[in-house]
Every structure is written in C-alpha cells, then in structure tokens.
Amino acid sequence: MAVGATRRLTRTLELRHVFALSTGAMFSAGLFLLPGLAAAKAGPAAVVAYLIAGLLAVPAMLSVSELATALPKAGGAYYFLERALGPAVGTITGFGTWLSLVLKDAFALVGMSAYLVLIVDVDGKTLALVLIAFFTLINVVGSKTTASVQLLLVVFVLAMMGWFLAEGLWDIQNRGFENSNLDPFFTTGTSGVVAVIGLVFVSYGGLTNVASAAEEIDDPSRRIPLGMTLSLVVGTMVYTLGVLVAVAVVPAEVLHKDLAPIHTAAEALMPSFGAWLIVVAALAAFASALNAGILAAARYPMAMARDGLMPVRAGGLSRFGTPATGVIATGLAIALVVVAFDAEAIAKLASAFVLLILGLVNVAVLVLRAARIQSYAPAFRAPFYPWLQFAGIAVSAVLILKLGTTAQLFMLGVIGVSLGWYAAYGRSRVKRVGAIRHVFERWGKGVDRGLDREMSAAMAGHGLRSDDDYTGLIARAAVLSVSSGTDIAEAAERVSAVLSDRIGLPREIVSQRFLETGSLWIQPSDDHPTATPVALFDAIDDDQLVIVRAADGIRIPAAWGGSGERVNALFFLAGTAVNPGRSLRLAGELAGYLHGGARLIGSAGTEAEVKSALLPGLTLRQYALIPEGSDAGLIGERVGDIAWLDGVELSAITRFGILMPIDPDLVLEPDDQLTMLGPDAMMPPAGQPAPLASTIS
Numbered sequence: 136m137a138v139g140a141t142r143r144l145t146r147t148l149e150l151r152h153v154f155a156l157s158t159g160a161m162f163s164a165g166l167f168l169l170p171g172l173a174a175a176k177a178g179p180a181a182v183v184a185y186l187i188a189g190l191l192a193v194p195a196m197l198s199v200s201e202l203a204t205a206l207p208k209a210g211g212a213y214y215f216l217e218r219a220l221g222p223a224v225g226t227i228t229g230f231g232t233w234l235s236l237v238l239k240d241a242f243a244l245v246g247m248s249a250y251l252v253l254i255v256d257v258d259g260k261t262l263a264l265v266l267i268a269f270f271t272l273i274n275v276v277g278s279k280t281t282a283s284v285q286l287l288l289v290v291f292v293l294a295m296m297g298w299f300l301a302e303g304l305w306d307i308q309n310r311g312f313e314n315s316n317l318d319p320f321f322t323t324g325t326s327g328v329v330a331v332i333g334l335v336f337v338s339y340g341g342l343t344n345v346a347s348a349a350e351e352i353d354d355p356s357r358r359i360p361l362g363m364t365l366s367l368v369v370g371t372m373v374y375t376l377g378v379l380v381a382v383a384v385v386p387a388e389v390l391h392k393d394l395a396p397i398h399t400a401a402e403a404l405m406p407s408f409g410a411w412l413i414v415v416a417a418l419a420a421f422a423s424a425l426n427a428g429i430l431a432a433a434r435y436p437m438a439m440a441r442d443g444l445m446p447v448r449a450g451g452l453s454r455f456g457t458p459a460t461g462v463i464a465t466g467l468a469i470a471l472v473v474v475a476f477d478a479e480a481i482a483k484l485a486s487a488f489v490l491l492i493l494g495l496v497n498v499a500v501l502v503l504r505a506a507r508i509q510s511y512a513p514a515f516r517a518p519f520y521p522w523l524q525f526a527g528i529a530v531s532a533v534l535i536l537k538l539g540t541t542a543q544l545f546m547l548g549v550i551g552v553s554l555g556w557y558a559a560y561g562r563s564r565v566k567r568v569g570a571i572r573h574v575f576e577r578w579g580k581g582v583d584r585g586l587d588r589e590m591s592a593a594m595a596g597h598g599l600r601s602d603d604d605y606t607g608l609i610a611r612a613a614v615l616s617v618s619s620g621t622d623i624a625e626a627a628e629r630v631s632a633v634l635s636d637r638i639g640l641p642r643e644i645v646s647q648r649f650l651e652t653g654s655l656w657i658q659p660s661d662d663h664p665t666a667t668p669v670a671l672f673d674a675i676d677d678d679q680l681v682i683v684r685a686a687d688g689i690r691i692p693a694a695w696g697g698s699g700e701r702v703n704a705l706f707f708l709a710g711t712a713v714n715p716g717r718s719l720r721l722a723g724e725l726a727g728y729l730h731g732g733a734r735l736i737g738s739a740g741t742e743a744e745v746k747s748a749l750l751p752g753l754t755l756r757q758y759a760l761i762p763e764g765s766d767a768g769l770i771g772e773r774v775g776d777i778a779w780l781d782g783v784e785l786s787a788i789t790r791f792g793i794l795m796p797i798d799p800d801l802v803l804e805p806d807d808q809l810t811m812l813g814p815d816a817m818m819p820p821a822g823q824p825a826p827l828a829s830t831i832s
Contacts, residue, residue: 153352153362155286155423156430157342161370162292163239163424164478165338167397167417168246170378172479175391177331178322179382182375184331185338189371191534192339194527195493196367197517198500200360205503205513212492213435219499222444222565226557227550228492229439234549235488236432237465239340240425241472242481247421249394250414264470270426271466288423295416296373299397302404303380315383316390333490333534337482338374340489341424341431342367356514356716380404394478429469433461443564444557480541487535487542488549494531497524512715603717605724609749610786610810611794612680614742619687623695623705627668630681630707637794638675638709648672649707655695656722657702658729663736665704665729666691669722671712678718679709680725682745684736704736725749743821746810754818755786758809758825765824769809775799778828783813 173181202215212232217225244267307315321328342363352358377397381390384400393399401413437460439445448460472481501524503511517523535543613633617626627649631642638645649670657666683689683705691697706725710718728749729736735748746755758766769777774797779785787810788795788803795801803809811818811825819826 149352150358150362151286153358154365155289157363157366158370159289159292159341159420159423159426161339161341161366161424162289162373162420163243163341164246164421164482165335166296166374166377167420168242168249168394168478169335169338169482170381171390171393171396172482173331173335173378174382174387174396176323176334177327178320178387179317180321180323180328181331181335182379182382184328184335185378186371186375187328188332188336188339189367189374191332191336191530192342192367192493194517194523194530195496196342196363198497198524198527199493200363200515201500201513201517202496202503203359204356204515205511212496214438215499216492216495217442217444219502220495222442222561223554223557224495225442226439226444226561227553228495229435229444230553230556231488231546231549232492233432233435233465234468235340235485235492236428236435237468237472238481238485238488239337240428240432240465240469241476242337242478242485243421243424243428244469244473245478245481246394247418247425250398250417250421253395253398253414264473267425267466267470267473270422270429271462288419288426292416292420292423293369293373295412296377298409299401299405299413300373300376300380302409303384303400304376306404307380307383310383316386317379317383330537333486333537334479334482335486336534337486337489339367339370340485341428342370360515425469429462429465432465436461436464444561483538483542484545487538487546490531490535490538491546494528494535497527497531500524512719514716603720603724605721606750606753606812607786608678608680608721608725609746610755610812611677612682612746614682614684614745616684616686617689619685621685621689623689623691626683626685626689626705627707630683630705633681634679634707634709636792637679638672640672640674645670645672645709650695655691655697656726657691657697657700658726659700663704664700664702665706665736666697666700666702667706667708667722667726667729668695669708669710669718671710671715671718673712675709675711676713678711678721681707681709683707684745741821743810750812752815753812754815756811756818756821756825758811760803760805760807760809762805766809769803769825770805770807772803773799774801774803779811780813780817780826780828782817783811783826786810786812 170181173184177184199212199215206214206218213225213229216228307317312318381396381400384403385393385396389399390396395414395417397417398410398414401410405413436445440447476484500517501521504520535546615626615629615633617629627646628642631645631649634640634645635642649668651670655666655668658664685703685705688701688703689705691700691702693699706729708718708722708725710722728751736745739745739748743755743757747753760766760770762770774785774788777785785797788797788801789808789810790804791806795807809825813826817826
C-alpha cells in the first residue's frame with residue numbers, strides 16, 4: 136500500500152474558502168490577459184461574449200452543485216461521471232479534466248509573465264517556473280493553508296478591481312458612448328461574438344473546480360451551491376464590466392496586441408500608484424488561479440487511483456494529508472505547457488476540454504435521476520430538469536464546434552489516449568459499472584448494486600445539520616439480542632416485526648426492502664465489528680433504528696453487501712424516502728461512532744447503556760412508571776406540566792411497546808416507559824428517581 140493511503144481528507148473548508156477557491160480559479164488570464172485577444176476577433180462586442188459566456192455557465196454550475204451535494208468526494212467531475220457513465224468515460228473525464236486544469240494554469244502563467252515584465256527586467260518564463268514550484272509546495276503542505284492563502288488573494292483582487300471599475304465607469308459616463316472606443320460596437324457582426332464566446336469560456340472554467348475538493352468542505356450540501364452561485368454572480372459582473380472599461384479606454388490598435396490590457400487601461404484612468412497596484416492585483420489573481428488549479432487538479436489522479444484506474448501510489452496522501460504525488464505531477468505538467476505553447480493556443484485547448492466536461496456533467500445529472508437509485512439524494516436539485524441539462528449539453532456542443540479544427544483534433548486525441556489507457560490498464564482492475572446500467576434494467580446482471588452503497592456512504596459524509604435529530608433516533612431505538620447461530624435473515628425478520636408495528640407496513644415488505652436496497656456499511660473492529668443496513672420507506676416521516684446484538688456474531692453474506700464477515704451488532708436504519716439525505720447523514724453519524732466506540736456497545740448490560748454508548752458526553756436513562764415505584768408521582772401528569780432538570784429532555788415515551796408522540800397534552804399512564812437524555816454530570820445514577828427540577832406530590 137502506498138504511503139499515506141489510509142489517511143483521510145478532513146472537512147476544514149468553510150463558505151469563504153469555497154467562494155475564494157471558485158472565484159480565484161476564475162480571475163486570472165481570462166480577465167487580465169484575454170480581453171485583448173477577444174477584442175481582436177469581436178471588437179468592442181467582446182463585452183457581450185463575456186456576459187453570454189457567464190450566463191451559459193449557469194446550467195453546468197447548477198448541475199455540478201447537485202452532483203457535489205449528492206457525492207461530496209474528492210475528484211469532482213471525474214467522480215460524478217465515472218459513477219454515472221462508467222469507468223471508460225470516467226477515464227476520459229479524469230485525464231481530460233486534469234489536462235484542462237493544467238492548460239488553464241499554464242494560461243495563467245503566460246499572463247503572469249506579461250505582467251511581471253512591467254515590474255522587473257527578468258525572463259518571465261524562468262520566474263513563472265519558480266512560482267510553479269512555490270505553489271506546488273504550499274499545496275503539498277495542506278488544503279486549508281491553500282484555501283486561506285486563496286482567500287487573502289481573492290479579497291485583494293476584488294478590492295483593486297472595485298477601484299478600477301469605479302474609475303473606469305465614471306470615465307465612460309463622462310466621455311459618452313460616441314467619444315469612447317465602443318463605437319462601432321459590432322465590428323465583426325454576431326458571428327464574431329459567437330466565435331469569441333467559446334474562446335473566453337475558459338474564463339469561467341474554474342467555477343466548478345471547487346467540487347473536486349468537496350470531500351474537504353464542511354457542510355457541502357449548503358456551502359457548495361451557495362459559494363458557487365456567489366462566485367458566478369461576482370465573476371460575471373467583474374469580467375463584463377472590466378472588459379467594458381478596457382475596450383472603452385484603450386484604443387483598438389493598442390488593445391488587440393496588448394497582453395496586459397487591464398494595466399494599460401489603469402494607466403489611463405488611475406494615478407501611477409493605482410496602476411501599479413493593478414499590476415500587483417493581476418499577479419495576485421494569476422497566483423490565486425494557479426493555486427486553486429493545482430489544488431483541484433491534484434485530486435484527479437488521487438480519485439482515479441482510488442478506483443483502480445491509475446497506480447495506487449498516485450492516490451497516496453502525504454504526512455500533511457494532501458495528495459502529494461498528484462500535486463507534483465500537476466506542477467511538472469504546467470511547466471511543460473508553459474514552455475511549449477502560446478497564449479491563444481492554450482486558451483482554445485483549455486476551453487475545449489472545459490466545454491466537454493461540463494457537457495458530460497449535464498449528462499450525468501440526466502442519468503443519475505433516471506436511474507432512480509434511492510441513495511442518490513442531493514441536498515440541492517438543479518431546477519427545470521431535464522430542459523436545463525439539455526440546454527447545457529447543446530451549449531457545449533455548439534461552442535466546441537466554434538473553437539476550430541486544432542482544438543477539436545487535440546480533444547479527440549486525448550479521448551483516444553484515455554480509452555487506450557483504460558483498455559490496457561483499467562479494464563482488468565475495475566469491475567464497477569456506471570449508474571447508466573440502472574437506467575437500462577433490461578441489461579440485467581449489468582446493474583451495479585454496489586453503486587447504491589457507495590452513494591449512501593458518500594452522502595453520509597456530509598455530517599449532521601442542526602435539525603438532524605440524531606439523539607432522538609438513538610433514544611427511540613429498539614434493542615434486540617439474538618442467540619448463537621442466528622443468521623442475518625432471521626435477524627432481519629425480528630427487526631421487521633418491530634418496524635412493522637412502528638411504520639405500519641407488513642413485515643415481509645420491510646425485510647425485502649432492506650435486502651433489495653443493498654445499502655450496508657461494515658465497521659471493522661478487532662473486538663466488536665458492526666454493520667449498518669439502511670433502507671428508505673415512503674410510509675414514514677421519522678427515521679427509525681433497531682439495534683441487534685449478537686455476542687457470537689452474525690455472518691454478512693454477499694447478498695447483503697458483505698463478503699462473509701462476522702459482526703457482533705447490526706444497526707438497521709429505516710429512513711424516510713421523503714428526506715433521504717437526512718436519513719443517510721444520520722447513518723453516517725452513527726457509523727462514525729461505531730468506528731471507534733463499538734467496544735462499549737458490546738460490554739453494555741442494559742438497553743440504556745447501549746444507547747448511551749452511541750451518545751458521547753450524554754447519558755440515557757429509562758424509567759418505568761410503576762405505581763409502587765419511586766417515579767409513581769408522574770402517573771397522571773401531563774407531559775407539558777413536568778419540569779425536568781436544566782439540560783435534560785424527555786426523548787421517548789413507550790406505552791405497551793408502542794412509541795407515543797411527545798405531546799404536551801399527553802397524560803402519563805401506569806407502565807409507561809420514559810427515555811430521558813442529558814449531560815453526564817446532570818443525570819442521576821441508575822436506580823435513582825427521574826431527574827425532576829421540582830418534586831411532584
């Protein structure tokens with residue numbers, strides 16, 4: 136196993152980091168270098184091309200948001216497309232996306248060279264290679280370090296561009312349209328604008344790169360869609376207005392040959408100090424794009440190695456918890472492109488791959504929704520399905536055709552090499568198929584039931600939200616014990632009998648649903664291995680849990696998603712199909728506790744101790760209301776009239792084996808069982824009366 140292969144990425148990135156990574160990946164050569172090349176082909180109407188390109192990026196942005204909230208895993212577009220369309224397309228996507236990011240980063244370095252020569256008389260390419268080495272190093276050190284640097288760079292760039300735009304728009308207003316360089320506007324007609332849209336689309340390609348770091352984002356369900364939306368809105372405004380100012384202020388004969396057009400415009404609008412700050416801002420933008428690009432690109436070799444499509448060493452994490460092999464390979468590839476290609480060639484090649492991948496992302500959404508996999512439960516769903524996705528596919532196809540023969544042939548060449556690599560290396564190592572097989576169920580055995588389990592595990596990685604009632608799930612759980620020799624089918628029958636009473640479905644249907652879903656995670660352990668089968672039901676609103684303990688172990692056969700392992704406890708989670716994301720997040724939280732705390736469950740002597748073991752920092756107690764017992768005073772009381780100790784809550788009421796709703800008007804009766812939950816320090820020892828704030832007579 137490669138060094139670091141067992142290390143895990145950690146969720147340390149917040150909304151500001153998501154915005155910074157996405158925005159920083161956009162602001163570079165597309166703003167500070169490309170306007171001159173675009174204006175040479177479309178005249179002042181290049182402004183419209185930038186605006187339209189931003190609008191055309193919306194379908195892909197929404198589709199990526201949906202996929203990233205359903206599958207928050209490292210690898211971004213590669214991971215989505217591999218799971219949706221299969222490993223052959225996944226190989227094309229992995230290599231293609233990695234290469235597009237390499238090309239975009241190289242494009243940023245070409246622009247950086249053009250601005251660097253304005254400050255010092257040095258060889259731009261040599262200095263660019265030094266900067267590649269620097270950003271490769273900080274990406275090896277850690278993603279949070281990377282994202283924090285990114286945030287500082289993006290804030291500075293936005294501040295300087297705000298100053299530039301204020302000066303420029305004021306100047307345009309004073310000059311008037313006729314006295315600016317905007318007249319005539321459509322110098323090459325609408326055909327020139329359409330051709331330039333494909334060229335400048337690379338400017339927005341970095342928008343979706345943040346999805347490749349989804350495994351490191353805290354609460355990706357909310358922060359990825361919001362961060363990407365904010366980034367696209369801000370990016371489109373700055374691009375459109377920035378290009379408008381440059382085109383209006385800089386004469387065409389100068390602009391069309393200028394590789395530093397924003398600086399040239401700043402010299403005409405701002406004091407010399409401000410113009411130099413624009414140079415610094417441009418360098419910061421190039422640096423932030425390079426930084427974000429390396430971070431995103433390095434996750435693709437890692438994700439492919441995880442799936443067996445690349446050697447395992449490519450997926451290893453360094454002692455800093457980062458994919459060092461992918462980072463270094465990306466840095467070397469960027470250096471090679473900088474030396475070999477010019478700016479316009481790099482822009483066209485990068486745009487071609489960006490458009491290809493974003494078109495396939497829209498296909499992935501169509502496939503995954505049509506597959507009807509229960510565990511495909513995105514927290515954000517792209518609107519206007521399927522028309523939005525069809526529009527996104529059409530946009531990609533049309534713009535690729537406008538980029539010219541060279542870009543198209545290069546793209547086809549990479550596709551051919553990718554398929555050759557898959558045939559020679561990946562096919563024999565990967566047995567998985569894509570979700571597209573679920574669409575065509577008539578292919579029978581081609582359907583990959585393991586995909587449901589993998590999507591469940593990915594969704595569970597989101598972490599809990601504030602309104603996910605994990606403590607309530609544990610408090611109302613039923614706990615069963617089975618004798619030696621019991622197999623999983625018998626255990627499932629007993630569980631189904633309990634759940635049948637709770638959710639109102641025949642036990643045969645409940646048992647069959649768990650078997651059909653095939654979503655089962657195993658938490659290995661030397662002394663107390665466990666497994667968590669998950670199934671979703673239309674008939675329930677609240678998630679239900681039944682815990683089955685087996686001291687001598689229960690074997691998990693292949694039909695249930697195992698490979699003959701023996702476990703000492705099974706946690707059957709019946710989730711609600713109305714909100715599958717919540718059910719899978721609860722399952723993920725439960726699995727997290729089982730990963731390290733299963734031993735306490737095995738040694739627990741009572742149901743309350745079993746549940747307390749799943750609630751670190753909290754203690755659960757159960758109190759039976761027996762007329763002659765110490766809590767007899769609670770019989771006949773309304774639930775809403777009882778005052779418990781601060782921090783203690785009534786989590787469940789069981790009456791004759793049936794869970795009762797915790798209603799303030801519910802009157803407690805003899806033989807009711809109360810489940811109380813509170814901090815360890817507040818809960819009385821076992822055998823003591825319930826934790827009341829005041830005595831009830």
